[in-house]
Amino acid sequence: MANQKDTPNPPSLSPREIERFYTILSQTMPGRSQAAKGPKGQPNPFRTCLSCILSAQSLDRNTALATKALFKLARTPRTMLQLDVAEIATAIKPCGLYNVKAKNIHKFCAVLIDEFNGVVPQSRDQLMRLPGIGRKCADIVLQFAFGIDTIAVDTHVFRVCNRTGLAYGKTADRTADLLQQRTPSWAVPQAHFWLIQFGKTVCLSRSPRCPVCAVNGICQTYKQQVLG
Ligand code: SF4
Structure with a gap:
């Protein structure tokens, strides 16, 4: 075709x-499916957002490796922000584009804390104000983390x-x-x-x-x- x-x-x-x-x-x-938990089965909106950022142009298995390594280092916006960008980049290396993604993750945490008091917002427009979150990630977070139907x-x-x-x-x-x-x-x-x-x-x-x-x-x- x-x-x-x-x-x-x-x-x-x-x-x-x-x-x-x-x-x-x-x-x-x-x-x-009833069992579908969203990107790499992340248990909360913050981790769903970061898993989405990691998944850009990455194979599922590489995203899974990077996600696991990242959340071994830190699991909240504030603890993540205490890490160096280089430290994040090293952890997420398996997923490719790791330097850009590490910078975005750092900025994402800073903006999430400064503008949203560390709480992931539940609207598409607000989600898209967060570094690294485009339309697709925003819709995935809405659907999987907040149960809001989107496509x-x-x-x-x-x-x-x-x-x-x-x-x-x-x-x-x-x-x-x-x-x-x-x-x-x-x-x-x-x-x-x-x-x-x-x-x-x-x-x-x-x-x-x-x-x-x-x-x-x-x-x-x-x-x-x-x-x-
Ligand atoms: S939807 Fe895709 S597979 Fe089906 S007829 Fe169209 S191009 Fe072919």
């Missing part, structure tokens, strides 16, 4: 097609949205805005989980399984490139 970098997007899915799309996903993809857009969700016509966006943040507007309320709590699983098992990055895809009758890329 060719990508669509140089061609204009076909029309977005209609509300009726979106309903159908989510209905099919709800019947074919696993949703959030975090990672690389899998972004790809599925842009291929199907569910929510076209040049950036993940734009796609996230559209997705939030277009997803019916009944689907919001599980949409993130369905879309990720769908992207990992059917709408694969390099070789999407279009002929056996349950939504190929709706997908705009499939209609445009295969059906003509």
Whole structure:
């Protein structure tokens, strides 16, 4: 399946097609499991935030190693802030980009203490004021640490949205805005989980399984490139 970098997007899915799309996903993809605890199973919002920062452009197993090493050194914003940036960088080395991430973690703790009295805020806008926390991390923290339903857009969700016509966006943040507007309320709590699983098992990055895809009758890329 060719990508669509140089061609204009076909029309977005209609509300009726979106309903159908989510209905099919709800019947074919696993949703959030009872056991899901969020990024690396962190037990509180502070640690969820730091685990999210560590996960950027890192494989799961490397993020897990870095997360474990970091929380061996300190587990609260104040104790974390007492560490040198270099000390943090050494601990989180397995996850890559460790110098940048170590600086962000240090700044994150400073801003969290100065502006929020050390308590992780429960709004997306406020979360995004914290160094190292972008839209995706903010949505993950809202969903997993605070139980607020959102649809975090990672690389899998972004790809599925842009291929199907569910929510076209040049950036993940734009796609996230559209997705939030277009997803019916009944689907919001599980949409993130369905879309990720769908992207990992059917709408694969390099070789999407279009002929056996349950939504190929709706997908705009499939209609445009295969059906003509
Ligand atoms: S038909 Fe299915 S697998 Fe193929 S691009 Fe569309 S959504 Fe992805």
